[in-house]
Structure formats: C-alpha cells, structure tokens
Amino acid sequence: MILTGATVLIIGAGAAGFGTAEALRRSGHTGRIIVLGAERHAPYDRPPLSKQVLSGAWEPERARLRTAEQLRQLDAELLLDDAAAGLDSERHRVTTTAGRRLSGDAVVIATGVSPRELPGLTGIDGVQGFRSLDDALVLRDNLQDARHLVVLGDGVLGAEIAASARSQGADVTLVGPQTAPLSWQLGPLVGEELAAVHHEHGVRLRPGRQLDRVITRHQRVTGIVLDDGEHLPADLIVVAAGSTPNTGWLADSGLELDDHDRSVRCDAACRAAEDIYAVGDVARWHHRGLGRSIRLENRTNAGEQALAVAQNLITAGEPAPYRPVPYFWTDQFEIKIQAYGLPSPRAAVTMLDGDLDRRRFLLQYTEDDRVTAVVGCNMPKQTRQHRRLVLESFRDQPAPAIA
Ligand SMILES: Cc1cc2nc3c(=O)[nH]c(=O)nc-3n(C[C@H](O)[C@H](O)[C@H](O)COP(=O)(O)OP(=O)(O)OC[C@H]3O[C@@H](n4cnc5c(N)ncnc54)[C@H](O)[C@@H]3O)c2cc1C
Structure with a gap:
C-alpha cells in the first residue's frame, strides 16, 4: 500500500x-x-x-x-x-x-x-505483424493495391484480420495449424462454424498447414509454399502466430x-x-x-x-486477490463469439440454448465436473446471464509465495 x-x-x-x-x-x-x-x-x-x-x-x-x-x-x-x-x-x-x-x-x-516472429520472414517487404495502430494503418493502405493477402495464424487475431480484409474485397487465404479457426481455444464445434462462415464469405482456408518457405523477388514477397508443397501467391503476409x-x-x-x-x-x-x-x-x-x-x-x-x-x-492492509471470470469476445463477419471462463478443446460441450443452424447458440464447457466456460454465438444476453455458472465453479486455492 x-x-x-x-x-x-x-x-x-x-x-x-x-x-x-x-x-x-x-x-x-x-x-x-x-x-x-x-x-x-x-x-x-x-x-x-x-x-x-x-x-x-x-x-x-x-x-x-x-x-x-x-x-x-x-x-x-x-x-x-x-x-x-x-x-x-x-x-x-x-x-x-x-x-x-x-x-x-x-x-x-x-x-x-x-507479435511472435516466424523464422525466415524478417526483413522481407510485404510481411508484417499486427499489434499496433501503425500496423493497422500500414495494412489498410497496402490492401488498396494488394492482390493476395495470406494470414499466417488461425487464432482470434488471424481470423479477425482475414474477415476484415475479406470484407474490404481482398483476396484472402487463412493458413494455420488448427483443424479450424480457434479450435484449439474453443474446440471443434465452434471452430467448424467459424470455418463455414469464413468459407461462405470467400476466405480460402488452409487448416492444419504451416509455412514451409516464403518466395521473394527483390526482397519482396511474391508467394509462399506450405508444408504440403502447395504454392500460394501472396503480395502481403500478416503473421498472427502468437505473442x-x-x-x-x-x-x-x-x-x-x-x-x-x-x-x-x-x-x-x-x-x-x-x-x-x-x-x-x-x-x-x-x-x-x-x-x-x-x-x-x-x-x-x-x-x-x-x-x-x-x-x-x-488500500491499507494485505492486498486483495484478483479472481475475475475471464472474458473475451471476437467479431468475424456476422458472428459475435463471447466466452466466459477458460474454454478448452478437452472439455465436454453441451448446448444450453439456441441452435447451430441459425448460428445462435450457447454452449457450456465442463471438465472434471466443473463448468470451465460458457461460450455464446450471437446470443449476448443469454451468454452474460450464464457467466455465473463459471463463477460458481471457482474453488479457491491459496497462492504459492512469490520469492
Ligand atoms: C488487433 C487486436 C485486436 C484485439 N481484439 C480483441 C478483442 O476483440 N477482444 C478482446 O478481449 N481482446 C482483444 N485484443 C486484446 C487486447 O487488446 C489486449 O488484451 C489489451 O490491449 C492488453 O492491454 P495491455 O495494456 O496489457 O497491453 P497493450 O495494449 O499492448 O499495451 C502495452 C503498451 O506498452 C508499451 N510498451 C512495451 N514495452 C514497453 C517498454 N519497455 N517501455 C514502455 N512502454 C512499453 C507498448 O508499446 C504498448 O503501447 C486485441 C488485441 C489486438 C492486438
């Protein structure tokens, strides 16, 4: 204090x-x-x-x-x-x-x-990370003239960049190691829905793939080769591969x-x-x-x-522990996903409300008899109401001392 x-x-x-x-x-x-x-x-x-x-x-x-x-x-x-x-x-x-x-x-x-850097991509024109306002403005400008954008990384950030760039009419390929966007975070069910939405909007998806090498001309990117040998043309690459x-x-x-x-x-x-x-x-x-x-x-x-x-x-006295219900959201095309808690692909997933076909649904994630997350798709009110399920599953543990 x-x-x-x-x-x-x-x-x-x-x-x-x-x-x-x-x-x-x-x-x-x-x-x-x-x-x-x-x-x-x-x-x-x-x-x-x-x-x-x-x-x-x-x-x-x-x-x-x-x-x-x-x-x-x-x-x-x-x-x-x-x-x-x-x-x-x-x-x-x-x-x-x-x-x-x-x-x-x-x-x-x-x-x-x-942004985490990928080996072999530093110093190449047309390759960028995406974290800052300057990064956003550079990409926005470059998209005016670009023909092919490749996004490397199919987590939240990569999928959002792909959706926004595609909405601007860019030709976009989303490459990532997961079976579907965000599936390592939200599991296969939500991942498949996101994949379908991206596909319907014309984003090319390359799930389960990684970069093998980049092709350049005069130090400028012209394409990439994936680990299965596929060649993709690219005049812009955004690296969204973690941080x-x-x-x-x-x-x-x-x-x-x-x-x-x-x-x-x-x-x-x-x-x-x-x-x-x-x-x-x-x-x-x-x-x-x-x-x-x-x-x-x-x-x-x-x-x-x-x-x-x-x-x-x-505040005087011993500082209070910080124990929030984790929350994040993501907007991609017409989809808003909101997640309370810490969802994981290992969890058992049950549908609490809505239906997949209408892309309005609310899911509960359970691990070891404990509700670890609720995840909503286009159901903000219902998702918020079920946040308490995660809070009720907290079982307080004392913290180990910090040296
Ligand atoms: C493009 C993008 C979209 C996102 N969208 C969502 C979303 O939809 N939903 C969601 O929940 N979260 C989202 N996030 C995550 C969210 O924005 C971050 O969790 C949040 O910004 C974290 O805030 P912060 O202050 O910890 O870090 P930052 O916002 O990164 O701020 C840290 C600041 O510290 C500065 N800094 C770094 N090193 C030094 C140093 N040595 N000395 C001084 N200053 C330094 C950095 O330049 C930076 O300005 C998004 C993030 C990004 C990048």
Missing part, C-alpha cells in the same frame, strides 16, 4: 497501464502518476484495430481511449515515444532508452506483448519471469515484489478461484486488472 500523495510509475501506456492511472485518480489518489509509453501515439484501444480500423469503418482517432482534454484532466505525466530499458526493483527505478531516470514509490508493469510478453527490459531486474513465456510472475494480488505490480497481457498471476497461475490476453482483463491493482495500491 502507498500513501495517497505517493508517486506511481506506470510502464506501458496501453489499456492496462492507462487504465491503472485512471483508476488511481478515480479512487482519490492525489500523488504524481507517471505513465511511460514506447509508442508515439496517445493511449488507444486495440480491439477496433483488426475490426473497424482495418475495415475502414472507423478513422484511427476513434480508437483513442480518451480525448486530449480528458488526458489533461487526468493530470498524469504521459511520457510517450520512450521505452523502459531497465528496472532496479529494490529502488523502484527505471531507466529508459532516451536516457531518462524515473522512479516511483510504486511501479506498475503494463508493457503488453509483441511474446514485453519483458526483455526486466532481464536484470530481479523479478521472477515465467520459464515458459517470460511473463511477469505475480502472487494472487498481481504483486511481483513489494510495491511492484503487473497488469494486462504481460502479467501472470495466481488465480485463486481457478487454483492455478494464468495470463490473459484480452481487453476486459486489462481494464479489470488495472482496477484491482489500483485498489491494492491505495
């Missing part, structure tokens, strides 16, 4: 970092709030990038989280276009690539993730990073060390209700975790 007049240093100016700043002010924090952001843009939201911004329905300004006036009223020191390069976790000091030395009574790590937490700058900080994905390991209250917290996509914490450590890459978590951490920063 910190005093209301204390300085909070937030690293990362995305939904989670900026959300923490706003939540602190709303809760009456009167001290300095410094927000350091690597991007040159004022804080913006990412979900519209692969939907409204890419499809051209929104001008980029609409993705901004707040207006210039609202930013001014927040009274936070927003330091943009500069990245944290190192953290001294004992002294709560951060050095930046531009040579700044910043410090705070508390530090909040909110640096998000970066990596932005924690390189924490290598010498003394904080514990996860062995597997290098995310910031936190206790049940999202605390990585004394008065150092992590929020959003970069944070792995012990979820008491689920009895294990998790990391969520979704917008709702970024906002909710920011609120929880802000409360923990300013």
Whole structure:
C-alpha cells in the first residue's frame, strides 16, 4: 500500500497501464502518476484495430481511449515515444532508452506483448505483424493495391484480420495449424462454424498447414509454399502466430519471469515484489478461484486488472486477490463469439440454448465436473446471464509465495 500523495510509475501506456492511472485518480489518489509509453501515439484501444480500423469503418482517432482534454484532466505525466530499458526493483527505478531516470514509490508493469516472429520472414517487404495502430494503418493502405493477402495464424487475431480484409474485397487465404479457426481455444464445434462462415464469405482456408518457405523477388514477397508443397501467391503476409510478453527490459531486474513465456510472475494480488505490480497481457498471476497461475490476453482483463491493482495500491492492509471470470469476445463477419471462463478443446460441450443452424447458440464447457466456460454465438444476453455458472465453479486455492 502507498500513501495517497505517493508517486506511481506506470510502464506501458496501453489499456492496462492507462487504465491503472485512471483508476488511481478515480479512487482519490492525489500523488504524481507517471505513465511511460514506447509508442508515439496517445493511449488507444486495440480491439477496433483488426475490426473497424482495418475495415475502414472507423478513422484511427476513434480508437483513442480518451480525448486530449480528458488526458489533461487526468493530470498524469504521459511520457510517450520512450521505452523502459531497465528496472532496479529494490529502488523502484527505471531507466529508459532516451536516457531518462524515473522512479516511483510504486511501479506498475503494463508493457503488453509483441507479435511472435516466424523464422525466415524478417526483413522481407510485404510481411508484417499486427499489434499496433501503425500496423493497422500500414495494412489498410497496402490492401488498396494488394492482390493476395495470406494470414499466417488461425487464432482470434488471424481470423479477425482475414474477415476484415475479406470484407474490404481482398483476396484472402487463412493458413494455420488448427483443424479450424480457434479450435484449439474453443474446440471443434465452434471452430467448424467459424470455418463455414469464413468459407461462405470467400476466405480460402488452409487448416492444419504451416509455412514451409516464403518466395521473394527483390526482397519482396511474391508467394509462399506450405508444408504440403502447395504454392500460394501472396503480395502481403500478416503473421498472427502468437505473442511474446514485453519483458526483455526486466532481464536484470530481479523479478521472477515465467520459464515458459517470460511473463511477469505475480502472487494472487498481481504483486511481483513489494510495491511492484503487473497488469494486462504481460502479467501472470495466481488465480485463486481457478487454483492455478494464468495470463490473459484480452481487453476486459486489462481494464479489470488495472482496477484491482489500483485498489491494492491505495488500500491499507494485505492486498486483495484478483479472481475475475475471464472474458473475451471476437467479431468475424456476422458472428459475435463471447466466452466466459477458460474454454478448452478437452472439455465436454453441451448446448444450453439456441441452435447451430441459425448460428445462435450457447454452449457450456465442463471438465472434471466443473463448468470451465460458457461460450455464446450471437446470443449476448443469454451468454452474460450464464457467466455465473463459471463463477460458481471457482474453488479457491491459496497462492504459492512469490520469492
Ligand atoms: C488487433 C487486436 C485486436 C484485439 N481484439 C480483441 C478483442 O476483440 N477482444 C478482446 O478481449 N481482446 C482483444 N485484443 C486484446 C487486447 O487488446 C489486449 O488484451 C489489451 O490491449 C492488453 O492491454 P495491455 O495494456 O496489457 O497491453 P497493450 O495494449 O499492448 O499495451 C502495452 C503498451 O506498452 C508499451 N510498451 C512495451 N514495452 C514497453 C517498454 N519497455 N517501455 C514502455 N512502454 C512499453 C507498448 O508499446 C504498448 O503501447 C486485441 C488485441 C489486438 C492486438
């Protein structure tokens, strides 16, 4: 806990970092709030990038989280276009690539993730990842002249990019290792529905396939060869093959990073060390209700975790555990999927409402007699109402201590 007049240093100016700043002010924090952001843009939201911004329905300004006036009223020191390069976790000091030395009574790590790179694709014109506003604008511009877009990766992001680009009339092929889009996350039933929708809208699907090699001419992509030997023409490739937490700058900080994905390991209250917290996509914490450590890459978590951490920063006593019902949504063509909990292809799936033929349905996912998720397709009200099934299945477990 910190005093209301204390300085909070937030690293990362995305939904989670900026959300923490706003939540602190709303809760009456009167001290300095410094927000350091690597991007040159004022804080913006990412979900519209692969939907409204890419499809051209929104001008980029609409993705901004707040207006210039609202930013001014927040009274936070927003330091943009500069990245944290190192953290001294004992002294709560951060050095930046531009040579700044910043410090705070508390530090909040909110640096998000970066697209995972695929070997053999770096430095080739026409190949890009998709995470930032700049990425969305580059792709939107390039799609004006492109003839063939190949999206590598059939998870949420890849499938959304394919849908938005196709809606703009682009010729799109979606390539990925799964049997159908999102099937590793939502199981075969929802995956097959999504595959059918993409197919009906003219997206070419290459399920169960991976990139073998890329074909270039003068360092520009002209096509790719898949692992079954098929050749696909391509003048644009978007790589949407997962992500990596932005924690390189924490290598010498003394904080514990996860062995597997290098995310910031936190206790049940999202605390990585004394008065150092992590929020959003970069944070792995012990979820008491689920009895294990998790990391969520979704917008709702970024906002909710920011609120929880802000409360923990300013409330006296032991910080409260953060135990949300995970939630994400995705929009692809006329389909809206919403998922509460942690669905998995291993779960037994039962239909609670609706029917597949009309593409309006609500599914319950059960593992070991426990409802692990409810997933709705075009049934937002019913899906929300059944969130409680996941909450009721939480069985709180104490968290292991963080070193
Ligand atoms: C295109 C797209 C579409 C999405 N659609 C959905 C959706 O439909 N539904 C959903 O639930 N979720 C969606 N998400 C996920 C959601 O947007 C993220 O979970 C959310 O943005 C996470 O917020 P964050 O603040 O943790 O990370 P970010 O938003 O990534 O913000 C982190 C910020 O930290 C900055 N940073 C990185 N390193 C440093 C450093 N060393 N120093 C300073 N700053 C640094 C980054 O530049 C970035 O601006 C989508 C994500 C993307 C990319």
